[in-house]
Amino acid sequence: MKGLILKDLLILKNQMRNVLIIILGFVILSLWMENYFYIAFIIPFYIVMLVISTFSYDELNNSNTYIVALPYSRKTIVKARYILSVLSIITALLIGLALSLIIPIFNVDMDFASTFASTIASIMGVILVLALLMPCFYKFGVQKGRIILFMAIMAISLIIGIIISLFENSKLNIASFFNQLENINFAFLIMIAIAIIFLLLYISYLFSCKIYKNKEF
Amino acid sequence: MDIISVENLTKKYKHFTLNKLNLKVPTGSVVGLVGANGAGKTTLIKLLLGIIKKDEGTINIINKEDIGIVLDDAFLPELLKINDINKIMKNIYKNWDEEVFYKYLQKFNLTNNVTMKSLSKGMKKKLEIATVLSHKPKLLILDEPTSGLDPIVRGEVLDLFREFMEQEDHSIFISSHITSDLESIADSLVLMNDGEILLNKSFIDITENYGIIHCPEEVFTKLKDSAINYRKNKYNYEVLIDNKKEIKKKYKDINIDKASIDEMMYLLIRGEK
Numbered sequence: 001m002k003g004l005i006l007k008d009l010l011i012l013k014n015q016m017r018n019v020l021i022i023i024l025g026f027v028i029l030s031l032w033m034e035n036y037f038y039i040a041f042i043i044p045f046y047i048v049m050l051v052i053s054t055f056s057y058d059e060l061n062n063s064n065t066y067i068v069a070l071p072y073s074r075k076t077i078v079k080a081r082y083i084l085s086v087l088s089i090i091t092a093l094l095i096g097l098a099l100s101l102i103i104p105i106f107n108v109d110m111d112f113a114s115t116f117a118s119t120i121a122s123i124m125g126v127i128l129v130l131a132l133l134m135p136c137f138y139k140f141g142v143q144k145g146r147i148i149l150f151m152a153i154m155a156i157s158l159i160i161g162i163i164i165s166l167f168e169n170s171k172l173n174i175a176s177f178f179n180q181l182e183n184i185n186f187a188f189l190i191m192i193a194i195a196i197i198f199l200l201l202y203i204s205y206l207f208s209c210k211i212y213k214n215k216e217f
Numbered sequence: 218m219d220i221i222s223v224e225n226l227t228k229k230y231k232h233f234t235l236n237k238l239n240l241k242v243p244t245g246s247v248v249g250l251v252g253a254n255g256a257g258k259t260t261l262i263k264l265l266l267g268i269i270k271k272d273e274g275t276i277n278i279i280n281k282e283d284i285g286i287v288l289d290d291a292f293l294p295e296l297l298k299i300n301d302i303n304k305i306m307k308n309i310y311k312n313w314d315e316e317v318f319y320k321y322l323q324k325f326n327l328t329n330n331v332t333m334k335s336l337s338k339g340m341k342k343k344l345e346i347a348t349v350l351s352h353k354p355k356l357l358i359l360d361e362p363t364s365g366l367d368p369i370v371r372g373e374v375l376d377l378f379r380e381f382m383e384q385e386d387h388s389i390f391i392s393s394h395i396t397s398d399l400e401s402i403a404d405s406l407v408l409m410n411d412g413e414i415l416l417n418k419s420f421i422d423i424t425e426n427y428g429i430i431h432c433p434e435e436v437f438t439k440l441k442d443s444a445i446n447y448r449k450n451k452y453n454y455e456v457l458i459d460n461k462k463e464i465k466k467k468y469k470d471i472n473i474d475k476a477s478i479d480e481m482m483y484l485l486i487r488g489e490k
Contacts, residue, residue, distance in 0.1 A: 003308035010301040011294055014332060057294040065291035069266040070309055071281035216269040 004072065004080035005087075008054040019050065036103045040115045041122045043099065044092035048126040051088045052133065054081075056142045065217040074215075078138070078208045082201070085130055092123055127197050131204035138211045219277070220244045220356050220388045221265065226274035228260060235260050235412040237274070242356075242390050247382060249403030250392035251478060253486060256409040258392045259289060262360050265390075278356075282311060285354030287345050287362045295334040299327060302348060310352035321347035324373070338365040346374055350381065357381065359391040363398050371395070375402055396478035406478065410486050428473035429480055430456045430464075436471065440464070446488030457484040 012019070023043060030039035058064050067077060096119030104110045132152070136145040221242035228235040235257045242248045252258050263269045265278055266286060278284070293302065299322065307313045322328060325343040333341055342365055349357060357378070363371045375398060381387055382402075393399055399406065406423065408416040418427075430440065437447070437454040443464060447456045457480075458464055461473055 003305050006308055007293060007297070007301075007305045010298075010304065011296045014296050014298060014301070057296055061294045062291040063294050065263075065268055066286070066288055066293060068268050069281070069286050069288065071284075072309075214270065217263075 001072070001076050001080045001083070003070075004067070004077060005084050008051075008081075008084050011054060011057055012050055022046065036107055036110050036115065037118045040096060040099050040103065040118045044096045044119055044122045045126050047092040047095065048085070048088050048123070048130065051081075051085050051130070052137075054084070055137050059142050062217075068215075068217060074212050075209050078205065078212050081134065082205045082208070085134070085201075089123060089127060092126070093119070096120070096123065124193065124197055127201055131197075131200045135204055135207040135211055138208045138215065218244045220279055221390060222275075222277040223265075224275045226261075226264060226276060227272045228264060228269065229272050233257070233260075233412060235264070238412075238414060240407065240414065240417070242388055244388055245382075245385055246404045247378075247389040247391065247402050248405050248407060249399035250390065250407045250409065251394075251396060251399065251482060252392075252409035253482075257412040258409055259360055260412075261409070262288075262358060262390075262392065265358060283355040285349035285352065285357045287342075287349050287357070287359045289360040289364070292341070292345050293333070296332055298330050298332050299344065300330045302344065306348060306352065312353040314351050314353065318347060318351035321350060321377075325370075339367065339370060342366055343370065343374075346377065350377060355387055357387075357389045357391070359389065359393075361393055362391065363393060363395055371398065378402055396482075400478060408482060408485060415485050416481070423476065423481075426459050426461050427476040427481065428458055428461045428464075429476045429484070430454075430458060430471060430473055432456065432471065436468075439468070440471075446484045446490055448484060448488045455480075455484065455488075457481060457488065 023046065026039055026042050026046070030036060030042075058067065068074065096116065100112050100116035100119060103115050104112055133145065133149055136149045136152075139145065140148055219241045221240070223238055223240040226235065226238040226240075233255070238261065240261075250258050250261070260269070264271050265276060266281075266284070293305065297305070303315055303318055306318070307315065322344075325340075325347060327336075327340060327344055327347070333344065336344065342362065346362060349359075363374055366374060378389060378391075379402060382389065389402075391399065391403065400420070403420060405419040406416065407414055430436075431453050432440065433453055437444075437456060440456055440458070441447075443458055443460055444456045445459055447454055457476065458473070464471065465473065
């Protein structure tokens with residue numbers, strides 16, 4: 001499995017120059033806009049999204065066919081990708097942590113807690129996207145997978161919208177529901193949110209394994 | 218002992234079926250696979266390697282760790298550099314031999330550590346062949362390994378395959394459109410057409426018994442019963458036979474030419490019965 005993770009890491013390493021240029025661009029943009037939340041948000045996001053690009057390269061060069069012929073079980077191939085994702089999440093987290101420590105030094109208006117919170121929010125969002133995206137990629141390939149995910153997000157938003165409007169029509173007060181939530185320990189809520197998101201990632205892994213098991217190239 | 222043994226192998230697609238294929242590759246032999254485009258050669262190879270799943274039948278083959286693969290149009294992503302291949306393969310194959318790999322790269326003039334994207338098709342193929350020979354496989358499964366290579370490199374590559382075969386327990390299953398390559402290294406020939414095996418013979422059998430007779434119509438009428446397939450040309454007939462000795466005995470004045478793979482393929486697939 002190490003060989004497969006290494007393959008993706010080396011691909012990323014070979015385009016490190018481009019990655020650094022883009023990150024530098026984000027930093028400059030952030031300084032120019034005087035918005036430090038932006039950088040704490042976008043860099044972790046970008047790093048995790050790089051993982052997604054490894055899917056495209058495997059597809060672009062027909063490497064999927066070659067990889068399934070290597071002496072690995074299909075489960076191992078999927079597992080390698082998810083481990084890479086978790087590695088990238090940890091990297092993003094560490095970079096976010098570093099930024100949250102550095103940014104307040106240069107800007108007195110910012111504090112560690114709020115900067116780090118935006119990093120965490122970004123990473124959580126990205127994990128959620130990854131968890132949905134990866135099974136889609138395994139099922140439909142990168143191009144179709146993107147479109148299908150987009151449609152799925154539209155559908156989910158629509159359903160949520162409908163549910164909320166139904167609630168509003170039935171004169172239930174959502175605001176009071178959320179107000180009640182605030183009374184519960186905030187840290188506890190965050191822990192639950194994190195647990196749910198990682199559970200989602202695990203479920204996503206199980207789905208991907210199942211899809212990949214019968215995939216033909 | 219057979220290193221590959223396939224029984225009643227069936228794979229159904231909408232417009233193509235690989236139908237109840239039976240095939241054996243004896244340990245220590247080189248089996249060449251030929252057939253027109255779309256005959257099912259790549260489908261068969263993909264089934265052997267588990268890239269696609271069979272619908273019916275059995276496949277017995279050695280461990281993937283001991284199989285070296287060169288696929289027609291698939292390798293690691295092109296953004297990787299040549300040295301990266303070494304790093305990755307070291308972690309994939311237990312028997313990976315770094316020294317051997319770099320020795321082959323030297324031989325193929327692949328000494329610059331560039332990305333595969335910048336290599337020509339032939340150079341990339343050479344890199345794949347260097348890779349496949351560097352993890353000490355027992356069986357090579359090669360899908361069009363010499364396509365895109367110039368005649369000189371092709372000769373070198375065939376020599377490497379011969380060198381590989383010097384070990385008694387080594388075997389090769391190779392598909393190619395360049396039939397002269399197969400004539401020079403293969404022990405036996407499998408001819409596929411439309412998802413079926415039309416012919417599966419050793420080259421000794423082919424040279425001893427198969428032949429092609431170019432003859433006028435009056436000779437053809439005499440020969441017609443012993444012909445497998447024939448083709449009517451403008452001025453003569455081309456007749457494929459598999460009982461060379463008998464015909465030689467019977468008609469002393471008939472000239473029997475050697476049957477090349479290309480001619481046999483053409484006559485078996487397109488000829489009349």
